[in-house]
Amino acid sequence: MALPIPPLELLMRFGIDIIAVLLLIFGMYYRRRYDKEFATTAVMFNVATFSVLIILSSVEFGVAAGFGLFAILALFRLRSEQFDKVEISYFFASIAIALVCSVTGTMLGLVATVVVFLLLSAFILDHPRFLQAVSGVKIVLDEIDHRALTDEPAMRTDLGKRLGVEVIYYEIKAFDYVNETALINVFFRNK
Known part of the structure; x- marks a missing residue:
């Protein structure tokens, strides 16, 4: 060949x-x-x-x-x-x-x-100066926060305090009312 x-x-x-x-x-x-x-x-x-x-x-x-x-x-x-x-x-x-x-x-x-x-x-x-790095993590809260759906800024602040980061955005993936848990994807920047 x-x-x-x-x-x-x-x-x-x-x-x-x-x-x-x-x-x-x-x-x-x-x-x-x-x-x-x-x-x-x-x-x-x-x-x-x-x-x-x-x-x-x-x-x-x-x-x-x-x-x-x-x-x-x-x-x-x-x-x-x-x-x-x-x-x-x-x-x-x-x-x-x-x-x-x-x-x-x-x-x-x-x-x-x-x-x-x-x-x-x-x-x-992919340059860090062009797009600031935002990380993501999946968390499970052991109680369903009533603000999760109604007060996004307050929920973002609460998640930020719990995790010690600046929460940019969060996304609720699931609520489990039987076990009183919430699965949330959190996108954040380190402070």
Whole structure:
């Protein structure tokens, strides 16, 4: 089986891919979140995706095979640890970089431009000065507060005092009148 593209172009595409994913994951994600397992997973998944797509671009690859590949990825996802929303974004960006870099028939200038756009977007959108970090936690109150539905500012203040944080927003997920408990998602900033 012959390579789908000249070896020099393959090396350049892989170079763009690996530099971009290392900047994305270790230059942005890891420096802010320090999760070695996720960083390793995202980079390895990028390299594996790039490798598989380069090989698949040299053979006849039908739509059915594509759906099969996504079904395998879905099963993998169902059996793995849950990612938070930011991790999912970084993981998807790592896959997108591999996809953009491995699609044969695209000019290297376009590939580089799209990759730079992805990196700039991630840098800006996840920068702490652009969007202030808000954390979330699920809590169960052992009594249903009558203000929960009627007086949002008072409830926010009460939750803030209990948790020692500035409550930005809260969302009531469930009331259990039998056990007199309330399940609440609280979004906050540290004071």
